[in-house]
Amino acid sequence: MQKEGERLIPINIVDEMKSSYIDYSMSVIVSRALPDVRDGLKPVHRRVLYGMYGLGVFSNRKYLKSARIVGDVLGKYHPHGDSSVYDAMVRMAQDWSLRYPQVDGQGNFGSMDGDPPAAMRYTEARLKKISDEVLSDLDKETVDFQNNFDDSLQEPTVMPTKVPNLLVNGTSGIAVGMATNMAPHNLSESVDAICAYIDNKEITIDELMQHIIAPDFPTGGIIYGYDGVRDAFHTGRGRVVLRAKVNFDEIGNRNAIIVTEIPYQVNKAEMIARTAELVKDEKIPGIHEIRDESDRKGLRVVYELKNDAIPNVVLNLLYKYTALQTSFSVNNIALVHGRPEQLNLKDIIHHFVEHRHEVIVRRTQYELKKAKERAHILEGFMKVIGTQDSLDRAISIIRHSANPQAAKEGLIEAFELSDIQAQAILDLRLARLTGMELDKIRDEYDAIMKEIANLEDILANEPRRFQIIKEELIEIKEKYGDERRTEIDYSGGEMSIEDIIPNESVVLTISHAGYIKRTSLSEYKIQSRGGVGNKAATTRDSDFLEYIVSATNHQYMLFFTEKGRCYWLRVFEIPEGSKTAKGRAVQNLINIEPDDKIKAYIRTNNLKDSEYVNQMSVVMVTKNGTIKKTSLEAYSRPRVNGVNAIEIRDNDQLLGAYLTNGNSQIMIATKNGKCIRFPEEKVREVGRGSIGVRGILLEDGDEAIGMIVVNDVENETVLVVSEKGYGKRTAVEDYRITNRGGKGVITLNITEKTGNLIAIQNVTDEDGLMIINKSGVAIRMGMDEMRVMGRNTQGVKLINLKKNDEIAAIAKVEMDKDVEEDSEELEETEEGVVGSLFDNQENDNVTPQAENENPAEENENSDSEE
Template identity: 40%
Template sequence: MEDNKILRMSLDDIMGDRFGRYSKYIIQDRALPDVRDGLKPVQRRILYAMFKEGNLPTKAYRKSAKTVGNVIGNYHPHGDSSVYDAMVRLSQDWKMRIPLVDMQGNNGSIDNDPAAAMRYTEARLAPISMELLKDLDKETVEMALNFDDTEYEPTVLPAKYPNLLVNGATGISAGYATDIPPHNLGEVIDATIYRIKHPQCHFDDLHQFIKGPDFPTGAIVEGASDIAKALRCGRGKVVVRSRYEFVEKKNMNQIVISEIPYEVNKADLVRKIDEIRFNKDIDGVLEVRDESDRNGLSIVIDLKKDVDVQNTLNYFFKNTDLQKNYNYNMVAIKDKRPEQMGIVSIIDGYINHEIDVVTKRSTFDLNKASAREHIVEGLIKAVSILDDVVHTIRQSKDKKDAKLNLMDQYDFSEVQAEAIVMLQLYRLTNTDIVALEEELASLHEEIEKLKEILGSEKVLRQVIISELREIKKKYPSPRLTTIKDEIMDTSINAQAMIVSEDCYVSVTRDGYIKKISLRSYKASQNTAFGKKDDDRLVSLCQTNTLHTLLVFTNRGNYCFVPIHKLEEFKWKDLGKHISYLIKLNNDEKIIATVLVKDFKSPQYVMMASRDGAIKKVAIADFEVSRFSRPMKCMNLKADDEMVSVQLSSGHDGVILASKAGYAALYSEEEISVVGIKAGGVKGIRLTHDSLAFMRVFNPANPQSLVIFTNPVGIKRIHVSDIPACKRANKGNLIFKSPKSRQITLYDGYIMDTYDTLTLYGESGSIEVCAKDFNFTGLINRPGGIKAFEDKSIDFIYDSRLLIADGKVEEEGSFKEFFQVEKEKTLFEEETPIKKKEENKFKPISFDDLFENDDF
């Protein structure tokens, strides 16, 4: 400190010192309770102010504002709202296991409604609060000056029962927080008595008395091992579940909640359950009502008759505060320091305090009784020589002279002489002499008892035990919370939560998805499908709300879309972008969908990229529990993209065709099954080329391959005509391009005789049926379609959906089949056109047929 009184210190030191002082203050004197009386300073000051002002249980109620004013003015220099809020909490029977303040008027509700203003409510001490304040006037606890040094206040209350465990506490300070749940008064007293009798007992001995928390809101606490751990070390988690019953009615079922977990806002709980009903997160919830009244709490949930009631309740347990975890964190001030304690340490802290209180009270009572004994002995002696005493007093000049004369002549002490000169004349009767002698005998007995208490710890402990038993008898407190050893299984059967309903689902390339009811679909068959002008339909399928749609994008991602999560729209509506369920990037386009009825299906998803990579993943690997974002299913290079997705059985054949017209056909068994996060392998060797399509076929029934080119051309060939090869081969040409113009392969499909496709282009749309086109050899050029002239195809819509339903077609031997087919083809190479050649008719090419208007 310099002459100018400027303190020069490091800012770090200043901040550390000041914050340290502040932290010490709020830890010791604000936020944490004391282990001895279980009260925070503001609570202690409220009770003391009411006690000192005579606001007792036997007196009339007084305005709360008066009590708050006394507390603020004399003991607690903080805002009135903080004091009133603390006072209100002490009166709430859903917060305090045994309320310490008896309040008249609106003191709030379990719905978190605020209490009426303090000018309206009235309060007085609850009867049990007197047990906390008992013997306060016998110098049992240390008193300290208040904030302005005008009067004294207690630093702790005598507390004739372990209030910290009975009413619990909650608070947050600097670096410390506390959460101590309420426990049953009778159980806590029994455990305390046992600990007094057996100071060396173990936790298990006390745990047989204190089974677990006893919340004022009742409910059910589960998990014996978790409860024991929390009680032992003061930290742990226990499951608190609402008390409920199922009510079966004629046209519905009901769940009736009669008790909810501690410190749960009932109004918020009912609102959350109703939001689940309104948002249709689960089906079958008809109505949620709060029927609570003065007789008790009651929340009624109406359910459809066919809904699984237990499964629905489990969903509410998982997603609302009908079930809640209470976290024990029993921190309190012990020996002026914050300490985390189990029930053994807390009870020991209380017992040590109570021993100190009873010792100080006995000392006070002993001193008082001894002083009175001395006075009574003097009075009795004075009565025995009454005439002489009266004569001496009458001869004295004044009171002081009379006292000195009595002390000198009769050997009275100053205290005895004072009592004699102040004695009233009526006390000199014979009757009063008898009363004095009886009082002296009583004092002798009391002094002996007090000396015995102070001289023997065993007797002292027995006094504490007697007082605790008296309190237990005076304030009976039956247990409200049920303790269960096992934690109930609340697992949810997700499928059982969904009401089965048939519907249609459509997905467009730009990501618009909608669920369409069967009624809307049938009523709108002649109405245009609702979509953006530049968008296109990727899939339209009839499905069920129990199924799942896998939506694949060109960026190698897939979206997991449960059908029941989709919003319902009409056929002509645009629908809603899939981003409301799953966030897609702006550059992602949907290329395919797979409808999954059963993820246990022995099927695989084949994926191919534009650069010729191919990948095979089991359908089960696509099942997820969280689906708020797209998930990677194929790792792609920066300039690559996914172009094709197919379902396979594991023993199918695969055709990969490039835009230049090369097709590689081989067995699916050449492609290993990999995880969903693994990369692909080379499926076809491409040189200055890119993949047009990938298709999967069953070797037992290979059907036909119909290919489309740009400019618009079409060609139908036997799958067996394509020579088989090994994976990563260039493949073989499947059509011949004319020298006059460049033709590129657009797409290809495995089609049965009566399968149809819809082609869309600048010239409109046209349906193409496989049976309308004859088979041609590999060297033939694709034929044109006059309706499209030389235009390009914008896209082709295939109404056949890829479905994973657990059904796998008959397996065929890929190798044997193609050997047989090749031999067969050699003998049956003749086509109807070649037969015409033999009959000397003019040969007709496919080009001629497609150029013929009649055709």
């Protein structure tokens, strides 16, 4: 009912709802849900930091009750619920939520399992050291302040942060009609990218991505594929796929999948409970038991498998159905001059640098103002107490004045001082009137004048200001920078990443039990012939390193198994490991059958280059002396489960595979020291499913041990090595050219002292040789140390073998001239244990249909005339 004196104003309810909702939405967007692009903070986080700054709870002070901090922030700056302030402060203290936490919490601040923190009356907090850098120079008029909610206090509108907080910590928030979800990044990488931008403002996003490679999440994990990262950096939107970091182990007699890092923002307890439900519903077969063995030392979730389960298959199901694989949808929306904008990587860096530049200018202006004020006072000191006469005169004026005001006026008149200078003279302690103190005042004045000149130069010199920004950023990097936590698996994406991964030389090692790793070539040192060698890999007694491959990161690897199947990997997809690391089981990288093993490999260039794959051929040889030649084009379409490369009959197995260009010569060696040489054209090209033709005629008890492809007859030599460490180089011309399928000629005089022939390789003086024993010891030597000798000789000793040790494999590598010589003897070290994942597993049962080739070609190897 309308009261007297009141007036009703009729309004349209639609218009009122529109204006009220717009006001509300703008309030949420600007004052609650979105971060400022300059300091990366939302208002609540900024107020928590400023409240703690006001209470003086810095990183070097004692902890303060969280309730006290929350109450202060609530009462002074943030008029909302106390839970909103406490929840924000808790998240700022969680090292699994923020890449670089800003609050140092003491007490229960929750867990990755979603456990809530203790009540604020039980916990304590103080600022982290890195937060001191966010608040640095706040007292030097570097940023604007605004009134708080009741106009009783002032609060900063933005922090003068030295840390690129929006990049390194990211943020997420839901506003009205828009949302933001920004990924965290590595501080060291971010600083490098910002410095590169300062050096070149026209830098492209692709060039920036050479410094800041991808998001870096606090919980680690693996970024699977790079397309989403590239989209996010270029457009501000992208979907980044995250996977848990896992490894395979043996627990008792069972295989197990061990999870040591989970994707960002995944609730571990919920993930385990959900997985248990899927196992119960038989959506994920093969899991025997799930255990959470996490403790204060780190995260560890164990998926123990059934005896017949294949680890790689189970892992793929876990990725498909559980939170072991999630996606992070990047949506870079932040406030720029109070307006929400979508930002790419360069935009974020640009706005941060502009903010830092403004802070430097305002800080320098403040310091200059303070320096000039101090210089003004020091000039007054020197006028009044510069000489004994002037000092006596000043003291007389003060003594004979009726009051301080009269004394001040007397000093101003007598010495031509300003009001400020006169007041400073009156405030001087008597101790400052001594001769020594006067010298200090003059020294201080000289220093102040130099500082004024320096500050004025900074204000007049823009390049110098940007240099200061760089220097301060580099200092931040040195203090707080760390290594990446999140790895990147480029194989999950379609994009070309040659520009991101350096094309450096590496050594791939494959053990007898199927463990593979990639190691930088520089880790191995050159030794003289006859040296003892360096420890190359840790293996168990039943395992030894069988293959060594010299390659570069950008090349493709084709793996051929003894059953005649072919699989693909890019070299950079093979996990990197140190020289002494055991590596990772091959079946965890490719879907190889449990009872199969890799017997040959081929390094190729780009398989998508049609001209290249049609020019090149793959030539294979088996233990029974069969040879087969197929166009590389037949192997240029990778399949997850591999393809049939050659038909292998009973009691036979694949030995090797090589690329040829059509004009090569082929040499096949046998265990008993025989070798045959014939032109590649003698082997006609057949289809991928064919069996091949006879390459060498074997005597009873003999078998082929390897094959080489010779392209340069004049410069290449044939190196053969026996199992007991003997070897020799012989000119290719010493082996006469014959037809395919002959018995061959003697290549090494086999005796009990030399042992059987185990390897053949074509080398030049510029090549290096890597030799690995069955005990795991490696030696690297230059071929220029070995002279070329006759064909029917015993050779020279290449490596000193201990006890009953034998050579397991050799490989040709490029020599690195910068690697220093090292011939010190290796001390005996205890061999570690490596678990083999080949036991007790079922076949994959996925075998692509072989191509149907001409049956006449398949029977050609039975032609004894050849």
